[in-house]
Amino acid sequence: MAKVIAITNQKGGVGKTSTASALASGLQEKKYKVLAIDLDPQGNLGFCLGAETENAPTVYDLMKGAASIEDVIQTNNGIDILPANILLSGAELEFSNIGREFMLKKGIAPVMDDYDFVIIDTPPALNILTVNAYTATDYLIIPMVPEILSLLGISQLTETIELVKGVYNPKIEVLGILLNKYDARRTLTKDVEEMAQMIARQLGTKVFTTKIRASVAVAEAPAHGQSVFRYSPKSNSAKDYRQFIKEIISQKGMKDGN
Numbered sequence: 001m002a003k004v005i006a007i008t009n010q011k012g013g014v015g016k017t018s019t020a021s022a023l024a025s026g027l028q029e030k031k032y033k034v035l036a037i038d039l040d041p042q043g044n045l046g047f048c049l050g051a052e053t054e055n056a057p058t059v060y061d062l063m064k065g066a067a068s069i070e071d072v073i074q075t076n077n078g079i080d081i082l083p084a085n086i087l088l089s090g091a092e093l094e095f096s097n098i099g100r101e102f103m104l105k106k107g108i109a110p111v112m113d114d115y116d117f118v119i120i121d122t123p124p125a126l127n128i129l130t131v132n133a134y135t136a137t138d139y140l141i142i143p144m145v146p147e148i149l150s151l152l153g154i155s156q157l158t159e160t161i162e163l164v165k166g167v168y169n170p171k172i173e174v175l176g177i178l179l180n181k182y183d184a185r186r187t188l189t190k191d192v193e194e195m196a197q198m199i200a201r202q203l204g205t206k207v208f209t210t211k212i213r214a215s216v217a218v219a220e221a222p223a224h225g226q227s228v229f230r231y232s233p234k235s236n237s238a239k240d241y242r243q244f245i246k247e248i249i250s251q252k253g254m255k256d257g258n
């Protein structure tokens with residue numbers, strides 16, 4: 001049975017997609033079987049992983065029951081991908097059926113034994129798509145950047161997690177807060193790090209030991225159709241993401257996807 005990890009934060013630009021992409025590629029390089037799911041109508045994760053997003057069935061069709069999972073999965077560089085596109089933005093209005101919170105979980109259920117890890121990227125919102133991700137997942141990773149504004153809104157995020165935990169998915173666990181675009185030399189970084197520690201305590205979790213430093217390679221790699229590891233293996237971000245994957249795999253209950 002696959003371990004499911006969703007990357008979440010309702011703020012945009014904190015590194016959700018970059019982290020989802022790095023996790024999927026890095027775990028695949030370690031020979032784990034990975035399914036990457038793009039739940040953001042912007043379709044960026046699919047793009048990063050080289051999926052066709054415009055003229056192909058997407059996760060939207062799967063959730064609606066209009067396509068089978070075999071028809072939606074694309075394979076690229078050894079990673080299976082459920083892509084998304086802008087049609088997914090209609091979800092909030094369109095998915096009004098009873099059980100709408102379970103549409104993703106139901107859609108991927110037939111293939112859960114085929115993977116070691118399922119990585120879900122989420123939109124910069126707390127909406128029905130986010131709730132579907134939380135309902136389908138075992139773990140949440142919350143990326144944050146060292147900016148004061150990035151810490152605001154955390155109480156809504158906490159409320160959404162608690163709601164899903166109470167109603168749809170009691171076993172959901174926040175694995176940790178990942179500090180991204182990290183620069184230890186900046187004073188602000190220290191302040192934000194302390195605040196992140198406080199938030200982590202509120203969420204009953206931790207700040208990951210590994211921090212991700214900024215490198216242009218993260219922004220450039222997708223345009224070259226490559227992972228950050230292949231595009232610039234010696235960049236700080238690639239080194240940090242490699243270390244982060246080690247930290248993830250070493251978490252209790254995570255190894256070998258068991």
Ligand SMILES: Nc1ncnc2c1ncn2[C@@H]1O[C@H](COP(=O)(O)OP(=O)(O)O)[C@@H](O)[C@H]1O
Nearest residue numbers: 012013014015016017018181213214215218219
């Ligand atoms: N560690 C990093 N170093 C440099 N640029 C980064 C890093 N992480 C993210 N970025 C860049 O910041 C922007 C937002 O990142 P992204 O992963 O798309 O965030 P989100 O999915 O949370 O909106 C992108 O242009 C991305 O390339």
Ligand SMILES: [Mg+2]
Nearest residue numbers: 016017040044
């Ligand atoms: Mg994104």
